[in-house]
Amino acid sequence: MEETKKSLLDDSFTSAMTLTNSGVPQVPDRYVLPSAQRPALGSSIGTRDDTTLPVIDLSLLHQPLLRSRAIHEINMACKEFGFFQVINHGIPSSVVKDALDAATQFFDLPVEEKMLLVSSNVHQPVRYGTSINHSTDKVHYWRDFIKHYSHPLSKWIEMWPSNPPCYKSIDGYMSKNASIDELSRKYPDEVLPRDKVGKYAEATHLLNKQLLEAISESLGLEKNYLQEQNEEGSQVIAVNCYPSCPEPEVTLGMPPHSDFGSLTILLQSSEGLQIMDSNKNWVCVPYIEGALIVQLGDQVEVMSNGIYKSVIHRVTVNKHVKMLSFASLHSLPRR
């Protein structure tokens, strides 16, 4: 009886990481997409010269004489793609590296440890899973993830994974309802080395605020037009792991979709994202060391009366390389 129960459970949840580690020579049938939905990897059909995608230097925003140039570039990118990459965005490379490091350690944990956080309830504030929703997906995607609410940080961080210990600060500091910055000043030696993902969450929250200001300006609105709503809004971080895949040409890491919120700030450890351009061609987004990806969500499309479009995107997987990503999904409250 116990055996049967266990094998039923095992059948209903197998992470992509488990399949990769077991060395399967092919993907199981549930991952195989109908041919029209496969990613046409390596063929030039439906792709375009990726050097034409916008990359914006955000340091210009802080220079009074050059800010309007950056705003103009943002306006063009949002109109044409609903997408751009940013460099000189102000998040230190050590913060980015630490976050990726914590994610690597989390996904390398034994399955039983990660299963403590598994849930098929999409409203769970902290949720480990595979594919999009393993219990309802008809086709599965080659992706494992840990998703958690992240703003306000002090409200949620206690529920975040406590293993690996570097993922967040522990020892009950967070219950004092102080920001990571305040805590770091107060407990410089104890907290700093252990709050890797918390630091990244706070840094992306600030970057999102700056980007919303620039986007508001680029639409001819007041810089602070969305500030209040943004503070009341939510930030959910999806940490994704796309293990190397024996048959990347028949499956995807994530299906085509647009993000529902205002902005998504995306960090990837290697290439894999594709966006759909205005001619409905898939475009591979080049990997730029140190850059972050900004994607407009449906809320900005609505707020701009359709002048800006939310970007449709998908994730391809790789035969040899495991890709990690942090998708920081920001949204304004529903009114």
Ligand code: OGA
């Ligand atoms: C998302 C998303 C892309 C990625 O989480 O909505 O599009 O590379 N992620 O993980």
Ligand code: NI
């Ligand atoms: Ni997305």
